[in-house]
Amino acid sequence: MTDIHEDPVFGTDASTTRLPLGLGMGEAVSPLELVAVPEGGESTQGGGMFVQIGRVFIQNKLAVVGLIIIVAFVLFCFVGPLLYHTDQTNQQAVLGTVENGAPQPGHPLGTDSTGFDILGRLMYGGQTSLIVGFASAFVATVVGVLFGATAGFFGGSVDAAMMRFVDMLLSIPILFLLIAMVTIFSSSEVLIILIIAFVSWLIPARLIRGETLTLRVREYVQAVRVMGGRGGRIVGRHIIPNSVGTIVVFATFQVADSILLLAALGYLGFGIPAPGTDWGSMLSAGADAAGNGWWWEIYPAGIAIILVVVALNFVGDALRDSLEVRLQRR
């Protein structure tokens, strides 16, 4: 715990950091919702709420570890190439290097079947994996939240029609649809981001719609209605803020899932087209040589995928615990 207290963002006050989960949090829950609704005054308490969320988050050591891993990988992939120069796109430039070379001076993680340096390739492919992961999760979350909140708020036949559409797309096993689409359209990084987002916005839509259905009959939403609050205000100021836990947690997990989805596409040979690469495509190339004992072509990319995905899941779970106010009160 000691290292955690020195965190610059959430203060060094050890006495508050050590508080058990349930203490000092009661005022942030439903009484506030009831009282504050007329002025929409939750925002005045915002700082306090975020500090409390941060406090619970920071108490979760796994989450701190996860956050450190993610930051480390982002630095590794985007700052790393500035310090460790390798050529990852020009096959001519690596003609002289040994192919499938074991780790050696000059190539700390060996070389792949073309002769590209694997440490450098891990950074280069990692950029693609991280960009695709974060970008498609962002697109998916925004679309899904708006769609789900709208459907849940209106209810009735609008809701039924919108959710049948979601059901329809959700019923299709994603990879089959992805492969059908990638076979028909030629693939590029932007297209893959959009295709992954296209199959991923459905889950948040369903989650937020469900949340909205329960939230819209709550007393404080009815109070807004009675006072003449319109749909946009109810959705924007009450339903979405109250669903923010679900949204943030989903988005975190979705980054992980998008990275995995891209890796799966890469493994099956439908990923980022050459000369680009991603961790999944690297793994695929390595797995082809699984029988040769060239471990350095499998483990670096595999471990990178697992570490990033696990780290994102740690953070997502901690966020879930710290945002789920009801759980803190027990």
Place this chain on the structure above:
Amino acid sequence: MTGFIFRRCVQAIIVILGVILIVFILSQLIPGGECKAVNGPKATVTFCRHWNVLNGYSQPLWVQFWHYIIGLPHLDLGYSYKRTQPVEAVIAEYLPKTLVLVGTATVIALIIAIPLGILQVVKRNTPADYGLTALSFIFYAMPPFLLGTLLIIFFSFDHHLLPSQPPSDASAWAVFTDPRAFIMPMITLCAITIASFSRYMRSSMMDALAEDYIRTARAKGANQRVVLYGHALRNALIPILTLIGLSLPAIVSGALITENVFNYPGMGYLTVQAAQNDDIPLVLGTTLVITIATVFGSLLADILYAVADPRIRFGRATA
């Protein structure tokens, strides 16, 4: 109750019609049209015009769509020119193997995941909980192709314990009669499913424990066992039922990867082979059939959901 199930069935049919429409639209988006997809990129314009007339592709779209729809009850899914076989004949050969793989893996995963999730809640915030959470994180994060590859390296190449792929002539039921070749594909497919099911089970249980009725039960003096199994578990299982329906497409997607890692001749293996051969009629056919199968599975889970939770029925009726 019957009304709810009837509505759900009608919805399933609408969903299937929608999926048929999506597949049909995708087939219309093939660059260069069906003709080039079938006859290769070198097919000339005059040839294609003639070929389109012969094969009915020159008709208005809605006529083509109508022919496509009325062909489906007769299991007419089109023709795989690359294999010179009707699509439905190819699929009939591969579908049972995927159904057996997915069905068995789902049941095994549930049997293992539900007790695991409960155990984690009972032992909440103990080393056992952390250990299981860490394991489920790792398996959840482990791409199935990586897990499969590692299993093959360890069990097949290094120790020669298990065959790296099932015999090519094995029937769908060989899973039960000669399970050796299916152990690794089954582990691969179950691992991620168990990881996500047990995680959901844990959070579902935690959610249930935060409800007011649990506080009431505790206030009445119910002991931990009654609270956990009498109140929390019964409510926590309801989301799991929807989860099965929701997860089926993901499990089927997982089966696609697993089948390709182990050369297991199911729908996923077939689809990837077809995609690599640019056999688009076959890719669309497998996508449609596997989707319809998945819709039926999810429908079943939804019906169970309604049986288990009268609140849902009531909520839908008033919505």
